[in-house]
Amino acid sequence: GEDVEQSLFLSVREGDSSVINCTYTDSSSTYLYWYKQEPGAGLQLLTYIFSNMDMKQDQRLTVLLNKKDKHLSLRIADTQTGDSAIYFCAESTGNTGKLIFGQGTTLQVKP
Amino acid sequence: DAGVTQSPTHLIKTRGQQVTLRCSPKSGHDTVSWYQQALGQGPQFIFQYYEEEERQRGNFPDRFSGHQFPNYSSELNVNALLLGDSALYLCASSFTADTQYFGPGTRLTVL
Numbered sequence: 001g002e003d004v005e006q007s008l009f010l011s012v013r014e015g016d017s018s019v020i021n022c023t024y025t026d027s028s029s030t031y032l033y034w035y036k037q038e039p040g041a042g043l044q045l046l047t048y049i050f051s052n053m054d055m056k057q058d059q060r061l062t063v064l065l066n067k068k069d070k071h072l073s074l075r076i077a078d079t080q081t082g083d084s085a086i087y088f089c090a091e092s093t094g095n096t097g098k099l100i101f102g103q104g105t106t107l108q109v110k111p
Numbered sequence: 112d113a114g115v116t117q118s119p120t121h122l123i124k125t126r127g128q129q130v131t132l133r134c135s136p137k138s139g140h141d142t143v144s145w146y147q148q149a150l151g152q153g154p155q156f157i158f159q160y161y162e163e164e165e166r167q168r169g170n171f172p173d174r175f176s177g178h179q180f181p182n183y184s185s186e187l188n189v190n191a192l193l194l195g196d197s198a199l200y201l202c203a204s205s206f207t208a209d210t211q212y213f214g215p216g217t218r219l220t221v222l
Contacts, residue, residue: 004153031210042115042201043154043213088153096167097208098144101153 006089006102013110018076020105022089025070029091032065033099034074037086046074046087076107084109113138115204115214123220124192132187132217136204142166143185144211145177148199160185161207189219197221 003025012018024032030051035043049056049063049072056063062075076083086104093100116135124130136143142161146154156169160179174190183204189196197220203211 033210035213040218042117042215043203045210045212048210090153092208094167095208096159096161097142097205097211098156098159098167098169099146099154099203099211100156101146103151103153 004089004091004100004102006087006105008103009106009108011108011110012079014079014081016079018079018083018107018109020074020076020087020089020107022072022074022102023070024072024089024091024100026091026093026100027067027070029093031092031097032063032072033090033092034061034063035088035090035101037088037104039085043088079107079109081109081111083107115202115212117200117202117214117217119217120215121218121220123222125222126192126194128192129188129190130192130219132189132200132202132219133184134187134202134204134214135184136202137212140204140206140212141183142205142207143179143183144203144205145185145187146201146203147171148201148216150198154201157187192221194221 033048034046060077089102090099144159145157148154158168199216202214205211
């Protein structure tokens with residue numbers, strides 16, 4: 001089956017690191033994505049990782065993939081108040097790239 | 112380079128009415144996917160259009176239909192609106208099954 005799960009809420013202090021976790025069920029997923037959504041807005045692509053990779057780093061963002069446990073995480077270094085948003089994990093399935101999303105993790109950054 | 116655009120931004124309809132939402136893909140993209148995002152939830156896949164054909168469909172009733180034009184733009188039509196159709200409707204474009212980029216969404220309210 002296709003299912004993606006995330007914890008609902010994370011609160012951190014400005015300057016700390018944030019780690020958002022996600023689990024998925026479809027072992028045939030080809031790509032896994034992280035999107036960011038600010039209030040009232042669409043989804044902004046943050047980063048993605050191919051399923052045969054373990055890690056990807058992109059400036060302040062680090063994605064870790066444990067394919068055996070079907071676990072994906074997004075680490076944001078030096079978290080800023082502008083990082084406050086909802087973060088969605090998504091898996092890409094099948095030959096159409098259809099996305100299956102988690103329910104989103106609300107990141108609250110306290111000054 | 113314009114990203115994905117959607118119109119209108121907001122829409123208010125009453126139960127039983129019909130609505131048409133529009134999407135223009137990012138330049139160079141040939142595939143359009145539509146998602147429904149209910150309040151507090153992750154986006155749910157409605158369907159995907161490629162080469163003017165519906166290539167894949169999610170678990171949505173036939174009241175939801177779509178179209179893709181030769182210039183790759185797309186429409187989503189919803190007939191016989193229900194209160195539960197109130198949501199943010201997101202369009203995403205991609206080059207075939209590659210990474211999807213989202214538009215700002217259309218907020219539909221059904222009264």
